[in-house]
Amino acid sequence: MVLLRLSPMALSRSRFALSPLAETLGSMSVLTKPCSDPWLAPWYTRHRDPFLAVLDADPFAKGLVELIGSTKYLPGFVTLPPSGGMRTALADELGPVAAAPDAAVRADLEAAVAHSWKRHDLEWLTGHGWGARTAGLFRYTWEAHIRPDWPRRRALLERDVSHRAGLLAAYGWPRALQQMNRRSAWVGADAIRFSDQPGPDRVVGGDGMLFVPVCVTSGTWLSEEQPARYALVYPARGSAAAATGRPEPAHALERLIGTGRAAVLHELERPATSTELALHFGQSLGTVGGHLAVLRDAGLISGTRAGRRVVYRRTGAGDVLAGRPEP
Incomplete structure (x- = not known):
């Protein structure tokens, strides 16, 4: 060893x-x-x-x-x-x-x-x-x-x-x-x-x-x-999951908060910055930033500053809404 x-x-x-x-x-x-x-x-x-x-x-x-x-x-x-x-x-x-x-x-x-x-x-x-x-x-x-x-x-x-x-x-x-x-x-x-x-x-x-x-x-x-x-x-963790490993957001969640915001909420099972999310979804920073602002105002995600970057992660309420049971 x-x-x-x-x-x-x-x-x-x-x-x-x-x-x-x-x-x-x-x-x-x-x-x-x-x-x-x-x-x-x-x-x-x-x-x-x-x-x-x-x-x-x-x-x-x-x-x-x-x-x-x-x-x-x-x-x-x-x-x-x-x-x-x-x-x-x-x-x-x-x-x-x-x-x-x-x-x-x-x-x-x-x-x-x-x-x-x-x-x-x-x-x-x-x-x-x-x-x-x-x-x-x-x-x-x-x-x-x-x-x-x-x-x-x-x-x-x-x-x-x-x-x-x-x-x-x-x-x-x-x-x-x-x-x-x-x-x-x-x-x-x-x-x-x-x-x-x-x-x-x-x-x-x-x-x-x-x-x-x-x-x-x-x-x-x-x-x-x-x-x-x-x-x-x-x-690095998550490459396979980023391609095929995560199920699509439930239709009920899509109808509740919109397809784009539901996808972001599911993706934030793993913390990410707005730039990382934009690259992942192939969207503009403005579009992703809008989704993040709404989810944050609703208490479903939080952001933590790390230097010049803000890392977003789901809150407990976000976990529940995305389908992860409370601990």
Whole structure:
């Protein structure tokens, strides 16, 4: 069992972050396999064939992506913790990737081959400058396949962070970590269980742990940078539910408060900002803001300011009206 041990200072400084690099890494693996996530299905249909065509034309890119998608050890030079918090930019993350020396890249790839459930060779690892070539592949994948979908994805990721930040403020880190992935759990007073597999414990440095959501429902990995920086990458909650998992509002509720307001009230089972709701429904901020104002005046929702953002959530009365029984 692998434990991440945190001192009181590390625990107090732990926080959430976003990583376009991690989002791109997970998405590349998704595009090479059958898609099981309804929320990503339209994007997958549009982008899979063009992405595979690029891989077929470049043995280095194809070998690297196939290895990443079939190993229990992701190469360390492409899984560094993000450094920009919630505003991390891909260009900042790709700098260290491009600068990785060939010897370090080869060592990481050999370790990935050793931990793969498929047979691989490294015959495609020819020439030199492998870090820079990898950074180029990630840059292309981001620009061609991820960035056009980033506003929708970012809204989902920020919504996950808002939800977990609320749990953190109310109940502490153990509750915020619940259901982050199938394996992680709080252990005792100062440790996070990352894996059930045998392995050495890690001691998180004084800057704390980073928790990084991605839109890939099966993506979970530990990012590490010496001397003691760690980030736990985990699947954002709610992507499948956002696509197909929630029932349509009851017709009686629609007739009572209107179709648009009923949909917003149901969607606020998970807290969200007006911008996140507008992106989810494909409506203007003015339209969503009008619905929120009416629901708030009726006492069905409340808003809590978090910096420049206002996060809306259902009240007890809103839960009852939306169909959730009172506790």
